[in-house]
Amino acid sequence: MKAKKCNNKQYNYKGVAMNINGLITVSPDQTDLIQDLIVWMGKVYETEPYTQAFLEGIRAKGDQVEQISQTIMRSFITSGAPVKRVYCTPDTNGCFIGYQRSEQDKPSTYYEQLSMDAVKEDPCLGDKQAGLVFLQQTIMWPISDFEWYPDVVGDKDYIHIVNIGVKKEFQHTGTMNELFKPVLAYAQEQGLPVFLETYSDELEAMYQHYGFTTLEVLESPTIPLKERCMMFPAN
Numbered sequence: 001m002k003a004k005k006c007n008n009k010q011y012n013y014k015g016v017a018m019n020i021n022g023l024i025t026v027s028p029d030q031t032d033l034i035q036d037l038i039v040w041m042g043k044v045y046e047t048e049p050y051t052q053a054f055l056e057g058i059r060a061k062g063d064q065v066e067q068i069s070q071t072i073m074r075s076f077i078t079s080g081a082p083v084k085r086v087y088c089t090p091d092t093n094g095c096f097i098g099y100q101r102s103e104q105d106k107p108s109t110y111y112e113q114l115s116m117d118a119v120k121e122d123p124c125l126g127d128k129q130a131g132l133v134f135l136q137q138t139i140m141w142p143i144s145d146f147e148w149y150p151d152v153v154g155d156k157d158y159i160h161i162v163n164i165g166v167k168k169e170f171q172h173t174g175t176m177n178e179l180f181k182p183v184l185a186y187a188q189e190q191g192l193p194v195f196l197e198t199y200s201d202e203l204e205a206m207y208q209h210y211g212f213t214t215l216e217v218l219e220s221p222t223i224p225l226k227e228r229c230m231m232f233p234a235n
Contacts (some may be wrong), residue, residue: 001008018084018100018159022182024084037077037088039096042070044165049199050143053223057136058129059118067124075115076163085111085162087183094179096164098193102157108146111162142220143227149195151229152215157188161196180210184232194232204228 018025026033046064046069060068060088076097078085083104088095119125120133137144149158161183166175187194196212198204204214211232218227 005037018087018095018103018186019085020182020186022090023087023179024090024092025084026081026088028078028081030081033088033092034081034086035090037086038070038074039093040167041077041163041165042066044168045069045073045163049225050140050227054136054140055226057139058125058132060125060129064124064129066117068122071118072115073124073163075118076111079111079114089175089178091175093167093170094165094175096161096179096183098159098161098164098183099161100190105122108160108162112144112146139222140220143199143218143223144217145224145227145229146197147233148216148229149193152195153193157190157194157235159183159193159194164196175204184210187232188235191232191234194229198228198230199225204230 026037028034036206041225043066046055046065051069052071055065055068058068078088079170083099083106085099085104086095110157116133116137120130146162149160152223164179184194194212196207198207207230208214208233212230214228214230216229219225
């Protein structure tokens with residue numbers, strides 16, 4: 001396992017969004033769409049292994065599971081839309097949160113911490129549960145490296161997919177293709193690698209089908225999860 005480090009590098013901020021043909025760039029004024037994405041992405045991520053482990057660690061029960069998963073997604077989506085980090089398919093049944101490094105002025109960890117701060121402040125949690133948030137973050141730290149890719153590309157530009165999902169009733173219907181292929185086509189046009197992390201064998205195999213390679217696997221001494229650090233190569 002590699003030593004983790006904070007990446008305080010200042011990005012060369014352009015202030016423009018990826019223009020991905022075939023996908024909608026979600027804007028802050030699309031409030032109904034944003035609320036819909038929060039609800040169904042939250043539902044999808046309730047059963048995502050990393051989110052599950054976090055929810056179990058803070059002892060979320062019953063309705064708290066749905067509420068906290070939505071709180072996490074609300075933070076990612078509402079903080080991401082103003083800086084063009086949220087994209088969806090035209091039918092809004094597929095969504096990804098991600099960015100091109102040169103077009104962002106804050107690192108991915110900034111948004112991760114915003115989401116954890118939102119969880120701690122969620123009124124559905126008791127004081128003891130809110131107090132467990134930092135502890136669980138610490139426990140999951142060995143498998144929470146979301147700034148590993150500069151080790152691969154150095155100062156070169158890249159795309160990072162932070163979250164990706166398909167509405168449950170539209171999974172296995174081709175929606176993932178409609179979501180993924182435009183992103184990868186854009187990356188190839190721009191000559192950029194694409195990075196993501198996943199925590200399940202099934203998803204790792206799916207991403208490998210799209211051309212991703214697992215570069216590194218991070219493990220925890222206390223949690224039976226593996227963080228697969230994956231890359232889709234530049235041209």
